[in-house]
Amino acid sequence: xxxxxxxxxxxxxxxxxxxxxxxxxxxxxxxxxxxxxxxxxxxxxxxxxxxxxxxxxxxxxxxxxxxxxxxxxxxxxxxxxxxxxxxxxxxxxxxxxxxxxxxxxxxxxxxxxxxxxxxxxxxxxxx
Numbered sequence: 001x002x003x004x005x006x007x008x009x010x011x012x013x014x015x016x017x018x019x020x021x022x023x024x025x026x027x028x029x030x031x032x033x034x035x036x037x038x039x040x041x042x043x044x045x046x047x048x049x050x051x052x053x054x055x056x057x058x059x060x061x062x063x064x065x066x067x068x069x070x071x072x073x074x075x076x077x078x079x080x081x082x083x084x085x086x087x088x089x090x091x092x093x094x095x096x097x098x099x100x101x102x103x104x105x106x107x108x109x110x111x112x113x114x115x116x117x118x119x120x121x122x123x124x125x126x127x
Contacts, residue, residue: 001025002047002117007037007063009055017050020106021113034058041067046074048117053080068095075116
């Protein structure tokens with residue numbers, strides 16, 4: 001399965017998503033903000049980045065821009081509960097694979113991640 005980095009400042013959402021993806025067999029690293037995510041990206045290889053758009057320190061859009069520059073093959077999935085932020089993300093369609101709206105169901109997050117990670121070969125990492 002895929003190695004997934006989750007960047008989400010809301011602990012409950014972070015744990016919910018982590019548990020769901022681990023149940024699907026993914027190797028999950030979860031951090032609380034964009035700066036921690038950048039550090040994790042520099043120290044470990046990931047197959048996907050899943051980030052909240054609205055976070056302290058470094059928001060998900062800035063994180064996606066930095067990650068896409070350094071790891072252009074890394075699929076990025078963003079999460080948001082704000083319509084205006086969702087529109088900001090859609091303006092970056094070339095860099096972001098999808099945006100999922102909060103609140104989402106367990107099934108929605110698992111299916112979205114499954115769809116994105118299925119585009120990666122079984123033993124292939126993207127950086």
